[in-house]
Amino acid sequence: MKTGPRVELDDYASASNSAWCPGCGNFGILRSLDKALVDLEMPPHQVLLVSGIGQAGKLPHYTRANVLNGLHGRPLPAATAAKLANRGLAVIAISGDGDGYGEGGNHFIHAMNRNSNLTYLVHNNQVYGLTKGQASPTTDLGFTTKLNPDGAWTALRPLALAVACDCSFVGRGFAGDIDHLAGLIAQAVKHEGFALIEILQPCISFNKKNTFQWYRERIYKVDQDGKYDPGNRAAAFEKASEWGDRIPIGVIYRHERPVFEDYVGISGHELLVKQPIDPSSVGQLFDDFT
């Protein structure tokens, strides 16, 4: 995908003012994404960022790339089709835990199943930030909010779900470790198939429990001793289910399987966006009806 002059961080510098709270974990994610794209030498016009709604959904506005900022929970279907239409684009879908695992849960499962060549970044702050602090599908059990006075009754483990769905790349990063996250994103973008990266992202306004400090005390790199094999699904399932005192980050599960665009038989052909329109060719079907 490399063309033209060297890509610099300035190429991704946006003039838009952020609506994020000062100190928000999203800033680290934004910097990691920009860094990954620069490291990959990917010019902005070859990148498509597709997002839903929520604070995570606003990220594409704070960098420079092609953007389709759609509906709450729906970035994956739009991203899937955009990739089918133009496989030349690096398509990155961006979501939050409410957007991706709540409203978009069905699309999440089927996108993993389909294995389109997409990157999916889910900012997981375990709370609904933009609507001011309700529980999300990943909120820790018993966490009380105004809408959940009895405490949250949810504790979805998205990475375990992803491994169960045989998602071909399952990773987890931390908004507070930009270099590690950028490396993870770069690997995901290069991966042929659907790559999920869940990003632990402290919400400094509404989640007083899962703070930067809370995460720093718990996270560890899954491959720190060089022995972890992300190709082992059973081991990956175990790591993906781990949550509490110790929380693994890094590539949890990775394997190769057929990519949707290849499977459906469009990969050897001209991009759909370049396919010619020739009404006269349809005449060849008319005789079937006489």
Added chain:
Amino acid sequence: MVDLNIMVGGEAGQGVQSVGSVLAKTLLRGGYEIFADQDFESRIRGGHSFSRVRVSRRPVAAALAPIDILVALNEDTIKLHEKKVPNQGIIVSEISKTGVPENSAQPMLDIPFEKIAVSVSGNILMTNTVAAGGILGLLDYDFGLFETVLRGEYGRKGEKVVQANVDAGRAGYGFAQQHRPKGFKLRLKPSGPSGKMLISGHEALALGVLAAGCKFVAGYPMTPTTSILEFLADRGREFGLHVVQAEDEISAANMAVGAAYAGVRSMTATSGGGFCLMTETLSLAGMTETPLVVVLGQRSGPAIGLPTRTEQGDLLFALHAGHGEFPRAILAPGNAEEAFWAAVKAFNLAEAFQTPVIILTDHDLGNSYYTMKKPDLAKVVIDRGTVLSDAEAAEAVEYRRYAYTRTGISPRAFPGQGRALVVADSDEHNEEGHIIEDGKTRRKMMDKRMRKNGGLSRRIAGPAVIRRQNPVYNLICWGSTYGAVAEAARLLEQRGIKAQVTHLKELWPFPVRAFARTLAGGVKNIVVEANFTGQLENLIRAETGVSADGHVRKYDGRPFTANEIVAALEGGA
């Protein structure tokens, strides 16, 4: 003048549809004009279903109620339909299986379908071919044409299957010729082939989709538009079109938006229930100014309603679907030919105005077979609207997706086309596509989008009018009801009553002026539509201030017949 109505009835799984379609094609090849439709229940086997074939020398586009030949594959068919067979008509069945009709004066032809099938081919599955052959023998039609149709139909299954069918057909044909009741005078003589197509409304629409250069379709199977998805999945690939079966209609619609944003002509097809789920995305297309074509094939509602039956109950839903306000177009073709051209136009409007376009069809239009001239493909114009050229996109560093313009239409560019970055947003946004909240920009952007309505209105066709001098009635209709209404006008004329027909095939933006010109003083304006509340009648009142003088409405899930409309008018509709 030949105007023959054949009905083949039986239970689901007995091959009622295949008898109907083989007959229809054989008669088409003799130069006849055909209209064929089916009535089936939402089940795989059992129940009662029928297929009707109407044969004429002049164009026909609706079923007539009286049946000249009733082919009964089971007893129920006789019980349910024998009263619709006039005394010069005939009932054809295997009497040992179906029994004799109550009215024993009724001409009957007893053809032992199964016995013949088994004795000729050893295969009970040939019963359908025996039946079709029997009807053609009864009519003394050209067997050679029947044989060519059978060869076309079964050719892919090999010569053995073809020959077995031909033999079975010939046996049925010969039996009927030998045993034809003396009083039965009707004969059909083929002329040369007309070269016309026999095609369902949805097949014609799908051909239009291909001709329009659609490259991406996403859908979730739902009667009655599954046929469109399947046709395009089967035939689209050679035209560079790709079909995705999505996990649900929400996904399907968002996929269509994603592909359209990326730069291809894109579509989804569904029914009312699926369209409910898509309304959020319709609104997204309105806000992001993404061309989105949706085929909404209506069936009886609410909720699951009558899944395999027809209604025109979603006009106002299509008109109001989606939150907020945005421009849209609604097309409602009335037959196969109009369905073809509606598809072509839908893509042109969607891209020219960068907004959703809904094609309203229904179960009746979608599944009925019409005789249609081959469309003149030289007349298919592709209007992709205002799009940056590759050279412009290459240099457009400061590209603004939502630039303010006089027409409300901002030039499009596609991601990856050049250095132009394409920012499309569901939030209210500025010209660059970035989120805003200030009132001034909101108002300007809303004004910009809604300005498209002016141009869109100018592209919407007025009603098609079948005029009569000094008519008593002006029969106003929309969509699939057209054929039955036109037929009703003809029946009325035979009784000395003149009726004008005003057919709205494009409904939104409502063609106010063109519609007003169709109204004349002293004429009874009667709105004929297949719903309970009179949605078109209400829309006309809302848009023009004109109140209709009466209406004919139907909501039993069955398509209108001309006879019913005439009867309703005589009863003082």
